[in-house]
Amino acid sequence: MSQYTIDKNGYYGEFGGAFIPEILRKNVVELKDNYLKIIENEEFQKTFRQLLKDYVGRPTPLYFASRLSQKYGANIFLKREDLCHTGAHKLNNALGQILLAKKLGKTRIVAETGAGQHGVATATVCALMNMECVVYMGETDVKRQFLNVQRMRMLGAKVVPVMSGNRTLKDGTNEAIRDWCCNPKNTHYIIGSVVGPDPYPDMVARFQSVISEEIKAQLEAQTGRNYPDHLLACIGGGSNAAGTFYHYVDDERVKFYAAEAAGLGLENPEKSAATIHLGKKGVLHGSLSMVMMTEDGQIVEPYSISAGLDYPGVGPMHAHFAKTGRTNVLAVTDDEAMQAALELTKLEGIIPAIESAHALAMLPKLKFQKDENVVVTVSGRGDKDMNTYVNYFKIEE
Amino acid sequence: MNRIDRLFQSGKKDILSVYFTAGYPNLDDTVRIIKSLSDHGVDMIEIGVPFSDPMADGPVIQASGQKALNSGMTQKKLFSQLENIRQVTDIPLIMMSYINTAMQFGFESYCKRCAEVGVDGLIIPDLPSEIYLSDYKGFVEANSLDYIQLITPETSDDRIRAIDDMSKGFIYMVSSAATTGAQQSFNEAKQQYFKHIESMKLKNPTLVGFGVSNKETFRAAADHSRGCIIGSAFIKLLGTCKTIDEAVETLIKNVK
Numbered sequence: 162m163s164q165y166t167i168d169k170n171g172y173y174g175e176f177g178g179a180f181i182p183e184i185l186r187k188n189v190v191e192l193k194d195n196y197l198k199i200i201e202n203e204e205f206q207k208t209f210r211q212l213l214k215d216y217v218g219r220p221t222p223l224y225f226a227s228r229l230s231q232k233y234g235a236n237i238f239l240k241r242e243d244l245c246h247t248g249a250h251k252l253n254n255a256l257g258q259i260l261l262a263k264k265l266g267k268t269r270i271v272a273e274t275g276a277g278q279h280g281v282a283t284a285t286v287c288a289l290m291n292m293e294c295v296v297y298m299g300e301t302d303v304k305r306q307f308l309n310v311q312r313m314r315m316l317g318a319k320v321v322p323v324m325s326g327n328r329t330l331k332d333g334t335n336e337a338i339r340d341w342c343c344n345p346k347n348t349h350y351i352i353g354s355v356v357g358p359d360p361y362p363d364m365v366a367r368f369q370s371v372i373s374e375e376i377k378a379q380l381e382a383q384t385g386r387n388y389p390d391h392l393l394a395c396i397g398g399g400s401n402a403a404g405t406f407y408h409y410v411d412d413e414r415v416k417f418y419a420a421e422a423a424g425l426g427l428e429n430p431e432k433s434a435a436t437i438h439l440g441k442k443g444v445l446h447g448s449l450s451m452v453m454m455t456e457d458g459q460i461v462e463p464y465s466i467s468a469g470l471d472y473p474g475v476g477p478m479h480a481h482f483a484k485t486g487r488t489n490v491l492a493v494t495d496d497e498a499m500q501a502a503l504e505l506t507k508l509e510g511i512i513p514a515i516e517s518a519h520a521l522a523m524l525p526k527l528k529f530q531k532d533e534n535v536v537v538t539v540s541g542r543g544d545k546d547m548n549t550y551v552n553y554f555k556i557e558e
Numbered sequence: 559m560n561r562i563d564r565l566f567q568s569g570k571k572d573i574l575s576v577y578f579t580a581g582y583p584n585l586d587d588t589v590r591i592i593k594s595l596s597d598h599g600v601d602m603i604e605i606g607v608p609f610s611d612p613m614a615d616g617p618v619i620q621a622s623g624q625k626a627l628n629s630g631m632t633q634k635k636l637f638s639q640l641e642n643i644r645q646v647t648d649i650p651l652i653m654m655s656y657i658n659t660a661m662q663f664g665f666e667s668y669c670k671r672c673a674e675v676g677v678d679g680l681i682i683p684d685l686p687s688e689i690y691l692s693d694y695k696g697f698v699e700a701n702s703l704d705y706i707q708l709i710t711p712e713t714s715d716d717r718i719r720a721i722d723d724m725s726k727g728f729i730y731m732v733s734s735a736a737t738t739g740a741q742q743s744f745n746e747a748k749q750q751y752f753k754h755i756e757s758m759k760l761k762n763p764t765l766v767g768f769g770v771s772n773k774e775t776f777r778a779a780a781d782h783s784r785g786c787i788i789g790s791a792f793i794k795l796l797g798t799c800k801t802i803d804e805a806v807e808t809l810i811k812n813v814k
Contacts, residue, residue: 180657180684182614184735187712325620331611338613339737345712346735444658444684445611457632458662459610 165410165487167478171359174484176451176477179358180444184342191265193360199264200257200367212256213371216289217246219253221372223379223536228508235529238389240376240538242401243513247282249541250369250401255282255351257368259290262349269293269348273337275302275330275397276468276516277309278541279353284318294318297336299328306468309545327462330472334446354398355476358447362403362476369404376536377408388415390533394540395420395519396490397434397470399479401540406488416489418527419479420519422465423492434463435492436475437483445474451483466495466549467515469541497522499553502543514541515549561650561678562704562727565601566763566784572776573785574814575602575765576792577654579619580636581626582608583796588639589646594802596647598810604681604787605640607633607655614683616739618790622797633663637671644676652706654681665694669701679704679727687721706730711751715758722760731755731783733768733775739790741769744778752782776813788813 164174171177171193179189199205213219221241230237242250255272262270270292274280280296287294296313300322303310313320326332341350355362355369373392381387388409394402396419409415425432430439436451443452445460453461453473465471482488493501502518505511513521517539529535543550550556565573578591588605595603608623608631615623633655643651653672660668660682672680680703685694687707698705704727709718711734722729734741734748744752755764766779767787779786788809795805 178689179686180689181686182683183686183708184614184710184712184732186686186717187714325617326610326624335611335613339616342614343736441662443661444656446613447684452658454610454658454662456662457634458659459627460658461610 163411164485165482167359167363173478173481176449176480177359177362178449179447180449181358181447182342184345188341188345189358195265196261196360196364199261205260205264209257209260213253217252217256218244219371220375220379221245223376223383225383226509229505232508233524233529234531235533235535237524238380238534238536239511240372240405240536242372243511243517243539243542247278247285248544249278249282249514250372250404251279251282251353252285253371253404254353254365254368254400255279255286258349258351259286259292262351263290265349267347267349269295269344270351271295271297271337271340271348272351272353273330273333274298274353275333275472276545277302277306277313278469278545280318280320281309281312281316283351284313284316287318288316295340296320297323297333297340299323299330299332301328302330302333302468306545329462331460338446354400355403355478356398356446356448356474362448362478365400366403366407366478369400370407372401372404372538373406373408376405380534380536384534386534388412389536390414391416391418391527391529391535393418393420393520393523393535393537395470395516396475396479397422397472397516398474399476401538403476403478405538410487417482417487418523419488419490420493420523421490422467422470422498422519423494424464424466426494427492432464434465434471434473436463436473437480437490438492440475448477450477451475451480467498467519469514469516470519491523491526493519493522502550503554511539512543513539514543515546517541560702560704561648562602565650566728570601571784572780572814573601573765574810575604575785575787576600576809577604577606577787577789578792578796579606579608579622579626581629581631582622582793583625585626585629585631586639587802588636589643590802592643592649592651593646594806596649598806600649600806601785602650602652604652604654604789605636606789607636607653607659609656609659612656614737616737616790618793619738622793633659633668637675640675650679651677652679652681653677654683657682657685666697669697669703672703673701677703679706681706681730683708687724691724708732709755711735718755718758718760722762725762728763728765728784729760730787731764731766733766733770733779736768738768740771740794741775742772743774744769749778752779756782770813772812773814786813
């Protein structure tokens with residue numbers, strides 16, 4: 162077995178596990194005992210694949226970005242997850258999980274959301290599958306991301322503003338877990354990233370692995386070689402990075418780079434969300450990973466200009482990949498990300514999500530050989546961030 | 559024999575165990591609350607360590623924890639407040655914390671400090687028994703602490719037997735699929751569950767917690783167990799009564 166895949170106890174190296182209250186154990190064990198059987202079932206795969214193609218709009222293009230390539234002196238390809246239905250890679254996972262929830266006989270879905278992308282993806286698949294949907298969202302985020310709240314409501318989801326803690330993503334997650342504790346029989350919790358108790362990190366990674374599966378085939382077709390030299394993605398919880406890396410984890414010819422949101426910079430830890438750089442080993446939301454917290458073990462509220470990356474934890478696989486040196490984790494500040502977003506917009510005519518802009522902001526920090534192939538995953542599109550862009554760049558007529 | 563075992567072996571029925579959040583309503587109330595509960599005849603006390611992300615707790619305990627943290631409560635501070643608690647009372651004391659705060663303190667030191675100040679048992683609601691057995695049990699037992707485990711209506715009989723086998727002290731029976739917080743009554747299904755557990759004749763005694771808040775819920779639970787654990791209902795009273803003694807007296811009047 163690869164040192165980079167999950168072991169039978171649900172750990173990636175020293176990170177992972179299932180630190181859950183007893184009330185959730187039956188659900189989590191049921192999920193762990195069944196998810197591989199269900200996912201690997203031929204009929205499930207057929208349905209999932211068909212919907213990925215016709216509904217999500219896959220495969221997403223692998224686009225050779227010629228002007229960006231010229232600027233950075235390497236062959237730069239963009240994996241266009243921003244072209245997925247609902248605007249980001251999040252739908253791959255939400256779709257997989259709702260099909261799985263149906264197989265498990267669940268009738269009700271709960272989810273957490275920060276920026277609202279995962280909430281919208283979940284509300285979308287619930288509409289598609291005619292399932293009851295409750296999305297927990299910190300009250301602060303409800304105000305900041307109101308357009309996504311309206312989308313979720315139009316899709317038929319109940320959006321519950323969470324008033325505890327700092328009223329952001331981690332508080333939304335706590336509340337979704339509490340709801341699950343209170344409704345363990347009929348409810349499935351669709352976690353939006355490669356976080357949470359085992360088997361969620363592995364399950365979500367598998368649903369997102371379609372990203373690297375496609376990269377392989379597309380690179381083969383476009384370059385005659387099915388692997389790149391460098392793979393770049395952003396990480397908050399880490400689901401698009403997990404999908405981007407998945408089929409290459411044991412291929413050491415491929416170097417991994419992950420961008421953490423450094424907010425105002427690492428020297429300003431209170432205004433940062435760079436969990437792997439600044440965190441310590443601890444337990445948050447059911448798994449042992451790197452976590453941003455006080456000396457006393459209280460989880461802190463991270464900061465980033467990107468609402469999708471300001472999470473105080475990170476998927477256990479990414480903590481493990483960072484620790485073992487498999488992934489090179491770079492800290493990208495707000496300003497660096499915003500400049501990278503503007504650069505992509507000007508050079509290639511693509512407005513990325515601010516999250517994805519963090520991945521692009523690694524390009525000027527890395528050194529490439531002229532003939533090397535670099536793939537950057539553009540995890541989402543920038544429509545939802547237009548207010549932030551307009552205010553930041555003071556864009557006027 | 560530790561204080562928890564002594565309480566249960568005394569044959570006492572209708573045991574009342576009370577939970578409070580350390581640092582609530584005021585940072586330095588810890589010893590006063592323990593003393594008042596003990597003086598008023600409460601049988602056992604759970605000291606809750608506040609945590610920023612208490613996923614098994616309902617709104618009342620969440621809010622009390624947040625207030626305690628805002629006042630500056632920490633695990634270290636709590637231990638220093640408890641330094642002389644055994645000169646004040648001989649009541650059984652249980653420390654309840656989420657795994658992260660205990661882990662950051664250093665789990666071995668955490669157990670050691672608990673034993674030093676005179677804590678008798680631990681509850682860690684997000685540490686499942688499998689992980690406890692493989693990674694933590696040694697430290698707990700080396701310090702002669704009881705590790706109190708929870709069972710719920712979702713726990714299978716086989717698993718309840720396994721938990722019973724590895725438990726010491728008592729088993730914490732969660733009344734319902736819920737987070738902590740008051741419920742007005744326990745319906746027929748919950749009472750069936752209490753009866754079922756009673757009929758299993760476990761080797762450890764059981765106490766019922768989650769949702770016990772008045773005479774009706776106390777009786778419904780205590781008739782099929784050795785007694786009840788009350789948390790949220792007491793925290794609410796601490797927030798509204800003028801004095802700690804008044805909160806404790808009101809609590810006892812409300813449930814017994």
